Amino acid sequence: MAACSDGKAMREGQDCILEPLSFPEGPDSSVPIAGVTAATIPCALCPDPPPLWEKESLLKHMLLEHKLVIADVRLVADFPRYILYWRRRFSELPITDFCSVIQTNSHGPAEKQEKYFLLCDSLPEDRVLREQLQQERLEQILEQQQRERDDHTFQRTCMFCPEQFTGNRSLLLNHMVKEHGFNVGLPDNIVHCDEFLDTLQAKLDSLRCLYCEKTFRDKNTLKDHMRKKLHRKINSSNKEYDRFYVINYLELGKTWEEVQSEDDREMMEDRDDDWSDWQARPLYAVCLFCEHQSETMDQIYTHMQDRHGFDLHKLKAEFNLKFYQQVKLVNFIRREVHQCRCYGCQEKFDSREAVVQHMRDAAHAMALPPQSTWDQPQYYFPTYENDGLLCALSDSDGESDPAGWGADVPVISEDVSTLEALRQNSVLGHLLEDRDSPPMGPGAV
Numbered sequence: 001m002a003a004c005s006d007g008k009a010m011r012e013g014q015d016c017i018l019e020p021l022s023f024p025e026g027p028d029s030s031v032p033i034a035g036v037t038a039a040t041i042p043c044a045l046c047p048d049p050p051p052l053w054e055k056e057s058l059l060k061h062m063l064l065e066h067k068l069v070i071a072d073v074r075l076v077a078d079f080p081r082y083i084l085y086w087r088r089r090f091s092e093l094p095i096t097d098f099c100s101v102i103q104t105n106s107h108g109p110a111e112k113q114e115k116y117f118l119l120c121d122s123l124p125e126d127r128v129l130r131e132q133l134q135q136e137r138l139e140q141i142l143e144q145q146q147r148e149r150d151d152h153t154f155q156r157t158c159m160f161c162p163e164q165f166t167g168n169r170s171l172l173l174n175h176m177v178k179e180h181g182f183n184v185g186l187p188d189n190i191v192h193c194d195e196f197l198d199t200l201q202a203k204l205d206s207l208r209c210l211y212c213e214k215t216f217r218d219k220n221t222l223k224d225h226m227r228k229k230l231h232r233k234i235n236s237s238n239k240e241y242d243r244f245y246v247i248n249y250l251e252l253g254k255t256w257e258e259v260q261s262e263d264d265r266e267m268m269e270d271r272d273d274d275w276s277d278w279q280a281r282p283l284y285a286v287c288l289f290c291e292h293q294s295e296t297m298d299q300i301y302t303h304m305q306d307r308h309g310f311d312l313h314k315l316k317a318e319f320n321l322k323f324y325q326q327v328k329l330v331n332f333i334r335r336e337v338h339q340c341r342c343y344g345c346q347e348k349f350d351s352r353e354a355v356v357q358h359m360r361d362a363a364h365a366m367a368l369p370p371q372s373t374w375d376q377p378q379y380y381f382p383t384y385e386n387d388g389l390l391c392a393l394s395d396s397d398g399e400s401d402p403a404g405w406g407a408d409v410p411v412i413s414e415d416v417s418t419l420e421a422l423r424q425n426s427v428l429g430h431l432l433e434d435r436d437s438p439p440m441g442p443g444a445v
Contacts, residue, residue, distance in 0.1 A: 041080050044068065044087045045095070055079060068099070071120035077133040085129055086119065098125065124295060128284075134249075141249045145191045156194075159201055169193050182232045189246055196244040200234070211235050285388040288333050289356045289365070297392045308356070310365040316394075325375060326393045332374035334383035343369055 041058050042050035045066045053061060062068040076082045089098060099117035121127040148169060155166045160180040165172040170187040177183045190196060200210060207216045211231035216222040226232045234241055242248045284293045285300045289308045294300040304310045316326060336343040340355050344364030349355040359365050368374070382390060 041083050042087060044083050045090055050087070058083070067114065067116045068095070069102075069116055069118050071118060076130060077137040081133060082129065089125075098123065138249045141191055141246060145188075145246055148191065148193055149188060154193075156197060159197070159204055172197075180232065184234060185245065190244055191246050192244055196241070199240070199244075213238075285392060286384075288330065288389070289337060289359070297389075300389065308360055308365050309363060315366070315368065319371070323393060324380070327390055328376065328379035329368075329374055330387070330389060330393070331379040331381065331383045332376075334387070335379075338383060343367075343374075 040052035041055060042052055043058060043062060043066070045062065045068060059070065059073065062070075070076070073079070086098075095117050099119055100123065102116045102118055104114045104116065105112050119126055121130050151169070152167050154169045154172075155164070156169075156172055157164045158172060158175060158180075160176065160182065163175065165175065168187075169190075173184065173187045173190075184190065184196075187193075203210055203213075204222070207219065207222050208214065209216070209222065209226055209229075209231050211226070211233055212229075212235070214225070216225060284295055285297060286293050287300060287304055287308070288310065289304065292300075292303050292307070294303060301312060304312070312326070315321065315329070319325075321329065333343060337352060337355060340349045340352055341347070342349070342355055342359055342362075342364050344359065344362070344367030346369075347355075347358065349358060
C-alpha cells in the first residue's frame with residue numbers, strides 16, 4: 001500500500017497523486033528476521049526469539065513438536081519466505097483458522113488420538129502464496145537468462161577438446177553438439193550456464209560418466225565408455241540438473257516432463273476452447289484504512305466495522321447509495337487516507353497510521369462530508385488500479401446506469417403510426433426503402 005508522501009507538494013497542502021497506485025498482488029510474505037538465510041530458517045510456531053534450523057531439521061521439528069505438515073514442500077519456490085509468511089499469520093490467528101486438521105486413530109481411545117495440521121495448496125491462502133513465490137522466482141530466472149543471452153564476455157574451454165571459445169555461450173554449446181555429439185538442449189533454454197558447465201566439468205574431472213554416474217579408473221576408459229554406451233549426454237531423470245532449465249520454473253507443481261507432455265498433447269489434439277474448468281484466483285480486498293486483506297467481503301466488512309468503526313452497509317442504506325455512488329465513495333476515502341487527511345474534519349497528519357488512529361479515537365470514520373464533496377465524476381477513477389473492493393461492491397436492484405445517468409429522463413418515440421409520415425418527418429427517413437420506387441439498375445446514377 002502506498003505510503004503518505006512527505007514531499008513539497010504535500011507540505012503545501014496540494015492534493016495530487018502523480019503515480020499509479022497498486023495494492024500488493026497477494027499476501028505479503030516479506031517479514032524480516034535477523035539471521036534468516038536460505039540455509040537457516042525459523043520455526044513457524046515457536047515463540048520469539050525463534051531458533052534457526054536447516055530445512056530438513058526444521059521440517060522434522062515442526063512435525064514432532066507442533067504436528068505441522070507441509071505438503072509438496074519441494075515445490076515451494078522460496079521456502080524461507082514461505083515459512084516467514086506463515087509464522088506471521090500463525091501469530092495473528094489460531095492455526096486451526098488456516099490448516100486442515102487431520103485426526104489419527106479417530107475410533108480409538110482419546111489418549112491415543114492425535115491432531116495434525118496440514119498446509120497444502122488446496123487451501124486458498126496457501127495456494128495464492130505459493131503462486132506468488134513461484135511467479136517471483138520465474139521473473140528472476142527470466143531476468144538471469146536474458147542477462148546470459150546478452151552476455152558477450154563468456155569465455156570457456158570445451159570439456160572434450162582444447163578449443164577455447166570467447167563471446168556468447170551458444171558458440172561453445174553448439175560446438176559440443178556438432179563436434180562431440182554432446183547435446184544439453186538449446187542454449188536459450190538454459191539458465192545459470194556457468195554453474196551448469198562447472199557441474200559437468202567437475203564430474204568429468206572426477207572420472208564420472210555424465211549419464212550413468214559410474215566412476216572409472218582413467219580418462220580414456222571414461223571416454224570409451226561414454227562413446228560405446230552412447231552416454232555422451234545428461235540423464236533427464238537426474239533432478240540435479242532441473243534448476244539449469246527454464247522449463248522447470250514455468251508452472252507451479254509441475255516437472256518439465258509434465259509440462260512437455262501437456263504441450264505435446266495439445267499439439268496432437270484438436271480441442272475446442274472450453275472455459276468450464278476455469279477457476280479464478282482469489283480476489284483479495286484491502287481495508288479502506290489499513291493494510292489488512294481478506295478474501296471475502298464479509299470478512300473485510302467485519303474488519304472495518306470492528307477495527308475502524310466504519311459500516312459501509314449502514315451508509316449505503318442511510319444515504320440510499322447506488323452502485324456507482326459506492327464506487328465514488330470508496331475512491332474518495334482511499335484518496336483522503338492516502339493523502340493522510342481525515343475526511344471527517346479535514347485535519348492533515350504526518351502519516352497514515354496517525355490519521356487512522358485519529359479517525360478511530362474521534363469516531364470520524366462515519367462522519368462523511370456533504371455528498372457534493374465526494375459524489376464527483378473524478379472519483380469514478382480508482383485510486384488504486386487493482387482495488388478488489390470495487391469489484392465486490394453490491395449492486396442495487398434494478399440499477400443499470402451510472403449514478404442515475406438517464407434516470408427520470410423521458411424518452412419520446414417517433415410516431416410510427418403511418419409509414420408516409422415517418423418518411424417525411426424522420427431524420428432517418430433517407431435510410432428507408434421506398435416501396436413505390438422502381439429498383440435501380442446497374443447503370444443508374
